[in-house]
Amino acid sequence: MKWMVSALVLALVASNSTVSAQPVRWTTYSIPQTGTSVDFPASIFTEEAGRPDGYGQRFRTADGRADLTIQAAPNVSNDSPAAFLAKKHPPAHIQYKRTTPRFFAVSSYKGDKVWYNRCNFSSRLIHCVLINYPASEEREWDHIVTRISLSLRGR
Numbered sequence: 001m002k003w004m005v006s007a008l009v010l011a012l013v014a015s016n017s018t019v020s021a022q023p024v025r026w027t028t029y030s031i032p033q034t035g036t037s038v039d040f041p042a043s044i045f046t047e048e049a050g051r052p053d054g055y056g057q058r059f060r061t062a063d064g065r066a067d068l069t070i071q072a073a074p075n076v077s078n079d080s081p082a083a084f085l086a087k088k089h090p091p092a093h094i095q096y097k098r099t100t101p102r103f104f105a106v107s108s109y110k111g112d113k114v115w116y117n118r119c120n121f122s123s124r125l126i127h128c129v130l131i132n133y134p135a136s137e138e139r140e141w142d143h144i145v146t147r148i149s150l151s152l153r154g155r
Contacts, residue, residue, distance in 0.1 A: 024144065031055045034072035035155030036127040039147050066133035066141075072154060075126050081119065084126065105149060114138055118149045127154030 025043035045059035045068045054073025081104040096107040107116040119128040133141045
């Protein structure tokens with residue numbers, strides 16, 4: 001009986017999760033004007049949610065609990081990743097920060113969400129992915145965020 005109750009609780013928790021046990025259907029999202037491309041979990045981010053500055057698209061989950069922005073914009077000041085990030089005045093308590101001459105990646109918590117931003121820099125353009133998702137589902141999102149982040153490309 002105890003086993004059945006545990007299984008039922010796990011099933012209920014899993015059914016409320018944005019990231020389900022179903023296989024994720026990936027596709028490539030591209031911005032033709034900038035050469036930006038990224039692996040995109042189309043079975044998770046199913047709703048268009050407007051356009052960001054520059055080029056690209058915002059998406060969200062059907063339940064609105066998570067969102068993803070894919071964008072590219074001109075680097076008008078020809079900033080390095082570190083200089084660009086500093087100009088954005090990120091919060092003081094960033095949990096993860098990596099800056100190189102070609103990109104930056106930052107992540108932290110805001111309320112009950114995790115936010116993750118990665119921007120790659122190339123020939124006068126900045127190619128970015130920005131992801132927000134429930135902090136309570138952080139472990140379930142790790143592999144998805146990693147694949148999106150590592151697949152980001154731009155010319």
